[in-house]
Amino acid sequence: MAGILSEANAVMKENDTHETLDAAIIMAAQKVEHYEMAGYGSAACWADMLGRNDIKELLGRTLEEEETTDKKLNELAKSGINQRAAQRRSEEEFAA
Numbered sequence: 119m120a121g122i123l124s125e126a127n128a129v130m131k132e133n134d135t136h137e138t139l140d141a142a143i144i145m146a147a148q149k150v151e152h153y154e155m156a157g158y159g160s161a162a163c164w165a166d167m168l169g170r171n172d173i174k175e176l177l178g179r180t181l182e183e184e185e186t187t188d189k190k191l192n193e194l195a196k197s198g199i200n201q202r203a204a205q206r207r208s209e210e211e212f213a214a
């Protein structure tokens with residue numbers, strides 16, 4: 119997790135317009151969600167293998183929350199934020 123956050127800081131420093139920064143923040147947040155999903159998914163599987171259905175169900179609900187958050191972030195990015203970031207980056211390269 120510390121590595122993901124460190125990488126997010128570096129990417130955000132490289133994106134100094136609000137268009138590209140918004141896209142970079144969403145990308146960083148989705149990386150955190152995917153990291154969490156891997157952890158909760160694995161732990162739920164292990165709980166199932168150990169016959170701990172109570173723990174499996176709790177972890178499964180948390181996994182679903184992470185998946186929902188990731189889906190919302192994806193929808194947000196595709197709502198125009200990624201498009202505006204790409205447009206801005208394209209304009210910057212054209213002006214250089």
Ligand SMILES: [Fe+2]
Nearest residue numbers: 151154184187
């Ligand atoms: Fe999360």
